[in-house]
Amino acid sequence: DAGITQSPRHKVTETGTPVTLRCHQTENHRYMYWYRQDPGHGLRLIHYSYGVKDTDKGEVSDGYSVSRSKTEDFLLTLESATSSQTSVYFCAVARGEYFNEQFFGPGTRLTVL
């Protein structure tokens, strides 16, 4: 499992509230990713990080921000949650030659009412 944990594992919140999801890894990987999984869409990249304080947008970044102040932690924040952000969120790390393998955390199921 590449030493990845996500917290919380489940969360129910209301529209308009801020939400922060945490991804923690113990193997000092440089690259970290946040995806969301929705039926019929597979996984879609939200944001990724290539080092401490180095982040960039993915294909569905609107409404999300990220921060990485330490190698081991990658935070995903929904500034003002909307019902369209109800989803399962997965964190991943990349390793191997040319970062050719990604390993995923167990996921966080977020429901926005």
Added chain:
Amino acid sequence: AQSVTQLDSHVSVSEGTPVLLRCNYSSSYSPSLFWYVQHPNKGLQLLLKYTSAATLVKGINGFEAEFKKSETSFHLTKPSAHMSDAAEYFCVVKGSSNTGKLIFGQGTTLQVKP
């Protein structure tokens, strides 16, 4: 730009019969391709990967996939399905940058009947 298309959203087989999950890709250069599996309410697990070495790639749990450039395909196969193979399978292509970004297909749900 890179993309993948999984040709079947749902595949149903009987236990002990062969499995074929189809994937076509689009890439402007030689791609890195992957298959991931997701069991119900679980995270994703890497089944196998192709990175321009042997075109027939063997993965875990008896799965394999063949890279066919002429057909732009990377189909996943297994000779004999087991009940534990019931899951969702994702065909994935690596994006064009060196950042490791992945592009996922829509997924194929494999049902295995006793």
